[in-house]
Amino acid sequence: MPLTLDDVSFSQAEQRLPLSKPFTLVVFGASGDLARRKLLPALCALDCDGQLPAGARILGFARSDMTDDSFRDEVRKSASLSCHGHKLGEQQWQDFSARLLYFRGQYDSVSDFRGLQQRIEDLARQSGQPANCLFYLATPPGAFAPIVRSLKASGLARGSGGKVEQAGPWSRIIVEKPFGRDLQSALDLNAEIRQCFAERQIFRIDHYLGKETVQNLMVLRFANSVFEPIWNHKYIDHVQVTVAETLGAEGRAGYYDKSGAVRDIVQNHMMHLLCMVAMEPPGSLDADAVRNEKVKVLRSLRRIEPHCAASSVVRGQYTAGLMDGRDVPGYRQLKGVGPDSMTETFVAFKAFVDNWRWSGVPFYFRTGKRLPERRTTISIHFRPVPQVLFNAPPTGPVAANVLAIRVQPNEGISMEFQVKVPGMAMRIQRLKMDFSHAEAFGAEPPEAYQRLLLDAALGDQTLFTRDDEVEEAWKFVSPILEGCAMQPGEKLAFYEAGTWGPKEAFDLIADDGNRWHVT
Ligand code: BG6
Numbered sequence: 249m250p251l252t253l254d255d256v257s258f259s260q261a262e263q264r265l266p267l268s269k270p271f272t273l274v275v276f277g278a279s280g281d282l283a284r285r286k287l288l289p290a291l292c293a294l295d296c297d298g299q300l301p302a303g304a305r306i307l308g309f310a311r312s313d314m315t316d317d318s319f320r321d322e323v324r325k326s327a328s329l330s331c332h333g334h335k336l337g338e339q340q341w342q343d344f345s346a347r348l349l350y351f352r353g354q355y356d357s358v359s360d361f362r363g364l365q366q367r368i369e370d371l372a373r374q375s376g377q378p379a380n381c382l383f384y385l386a387t388p389p390g391a392f393a394p395i396v397r398s399l400k401a402s403g404l405a406r407g408s409g410g411k412v413e414q415a416g417p418w419s420r421i422i423v424e425k426p427f428g429r430d431l432q433s434a435l436d437l438n439a440e441i442r443q444c445f446a447e448r449q450i451f452r453i454d455h456y457l458g459k460e461t462v463q464n465l466m467v468l469r470f471a472n473s474v475f476e477p478i479w480n481h482k483y484i485d486h487v488q489v490t491v492a493e494t495l496g497a498e499g500r501a502g503y504y505d506k507s508g509a510v511r512d513i514v515q516n517h518m519m520h521l522l523c524m525v526a527m528e529p530p531g532s533l534d535a536d537a538v539r540n541e542k543v544k545v546l547r548s549l550r551r552i553e554p555h556c557a558a559s560s561v562v563r564g565q566y567t568a569g570l571m572d573g574r575d576v577p578g579y580r581q582l583k584g585v586g587p588d589s590m591t592e593t594f595v596a597f598k599a600f601v602d603n604w605r606w607s608g609v610p611f612y613f614r615t616g617k618r619l620p621e622r623r624t625t626i627s628i629h630f631r632p633v634p635q636v637l638f639n640a641p642p643t644g645p646v647a648a649n650v651l652a653i654r655v656q657p658n659e660g661i662s663m664e665f666q667v668k669v670p671g672m673a674m675r676i677q678r679l680k681m682d683f684s685h686a687e688a689f690g691a692e693p694p695e696a697y698q699r700l701l702l703d704a705a706l707g708d709q710t711l712f713t714r715d716d717e718v719e720e721a722w723k724f725v726s727p728i729l730e731g732c733a734m735q736p737g738e739k740l741a742f743y744e745a746g747t748w749g750p751k752e753a754f755d756l757i758a759d760d761g762n763r764w765h766v767t
Contacts, residue, residue: 270303277387278308361402458696557731564594569745
C-alpha cells in the first residue's frame with residue numbers, strides 16, 4: 249500500500265548544511281582501502297554538491313611513495329567508480345582535484361609531522377586562510393596511537409575545536425572504528441587522545457550514525473505523537489535487530505580474523521542502533537543532550553557475564569556454500585585465515601535494557617557475513633491482541649503488529665496490521681503500509697560519510713561517539729568476548745554460506761516462542 253505524502257517538496261539547496269570555515273583535512277592512511285572506497289568519493293560528492301567551502305583542501309598522508317599528481321590519479325580512479333550518485337564531469341573533477349594534495353611520511357616520525365605542519369601553514373599563508381585542521385585517522389588501528397603522539401609532539405594538535413569557534417585556527421581529530429579491541433584498550437586509547445585533544449575536538453566515527461534511516465529513527469519516534477505513548481514494555485513484546493551481509497571477509501581477512509563479528513559490528517553499529525531505538529527523548533538536539541540519553545541506555549543494558557556467554561550467545565562461522573548460483577569458499581579457506589580459525593562471522597544474542605521503559609522486553613540481535621541478503625532492519629513487535637474475538641477457524645491466531653525499519657537497502661518503514669478480507673466470512677489478513685525513501689523522495693539517501701564529514705567540519709558532534717559511550721559499549725561486549733575465549737574449545741556453530749546462519753540462532757528466538765522477522 250503506497251503511502252501518499254503531500255508535502256515532500258524540497259530542493260537540494262534546502263537540505264544543505266551551512267558551509268564550514270575553510271580547513272585542511274589530513275587523511276592518514278590516504279592510500280588505504282577506506283580512504284579510496286569511502287572517504288575520497290564522499291568528499292568528491294560533497295564538492296559536486298557545492299558543500300565544501302572555497303579553500304577546503306584534502307591532504308593525503310601515507311607511507312606510499314606518491315606525488316600530488318599520482319595521488320590525484322588514484323583518487324580519480326576511485327571517484328569515477330563510485331561518486332555516490334554523481335556523474336563526475338570534467339570540470340567537476342578539475343575543481344575537486346585542485347583541492348587534493350599528498351604528503352609522504354611515517355606515522356611515528358615527529359620530523360615528518362613537522363614537515364606536514366610546515367606545509368599546512370604555507371598553504372594557509374598562500375591562501376590567506378586560517379590553518380584549521382581536521383585529522384582523519386583512516387589507518388589500521390595500530391597506527392592510531394603513534395599518529396596522535398606525533399601530532400602532539402609536532403604541535404599540530406592545537407587550537408580549539410567544538411561548536412563555538414574561538415579566535416585562531418582550530419584542530420579536530422576523527423577516529424575510525426574499531427576504537428579499541430576491548431574495554432582496557434579503549435580506555436588506553438581515550439587517555440592517549442585526550443592528552444592532546446579535548447573531548448570537544450574528538451570525533452569517533454561510526455558510519456551507521458550517518459545513515460539517513462538511523463537519523464530518521466529520532467524523527468519517527470519523537471516527531472510523531474502516535475508512537476511515543478506505546479513505545480514501551482506495555483505495548484512492545486520484543487525488538488529485533490538484524491545486520492545481514494552477503495559479503496564474506498575476502499580482502500580484509502587479516503583484520504577480520506583478529507576482530508570477528510562481535511567487535512566488528514556488535515560493539516559499534518548494533519549498540520548505536522539499540523540506543524536510537526531505546527533511548528528516552530533528549531531535551532534538545534544538542535550533541536550532549538542526545539549522547540547523554542544514549543549512554544543511559546548502554547548503562548541499563550543487562551550484562552552477559554563471562555560464565556554465561558557461551559550458553560547465551562550464538563557464535564557462528566560460515567563454511568563453503570552457494571550464493572547466487574556461485575560457489576563461495578568457507579571462511580577458513582580464505583587467504584590470511586588459519587584452517588582452525590575460531591573467529592565468528594555470525595553472532596546472535598538476546599539482551600535486556602533494565603529500565604522502566606523496557607523492563608522485560610527482549611531485544612534480539614543477529615549479524616553475519618555470507619547471509620542470503622544484504623539487509624539491516626529493526627523490527628518492533630507489538631504485543632498480540634487478546635485472542636478472544638478472532639481466534640476461531642478459519643482465522644487462526646491473529647498476528648501481532650510489526651513496525652519494521654529498513655535501515656538498508658530499500659530504505660523505508662513499514663507497518664504490518666490486520667484487515668478483513670472482503671467477503672461473507674470473517675477472515676483476517678496481514679497487510680503492510682509502506683514508506684519507501686526512494687519512492688517518496690525520488691532519490692537514494694546520501695552516503696553516510698558525506699554527512700559525517702560535513703558535521704565534523706562544522707564541529708557538530710551529535711552523530712559521533714562520546715568517550716563514555718564507547719566505554720559503556722565495551723563494558724557490555726568485553727565480558728562476552730572474555731567468556732567465549734574462556735570456554736574450552738570455544739563453542740562455534742557452523743553455517744553454510746548463503747543460509748541465514750546456524751540452527752542455534754533460530755533456537756535462541758524460538759525458545760521464547762518468537763521467530764526472526766522476514767520483511
Ligand atoms: C564496517 C565493518 O564497519 O561495516 C564491515 O567493518 C561491514 O565488516 C561494514 O561490512 C558494513 O557497512 P554497511 O554500511 O555496508 O552496512
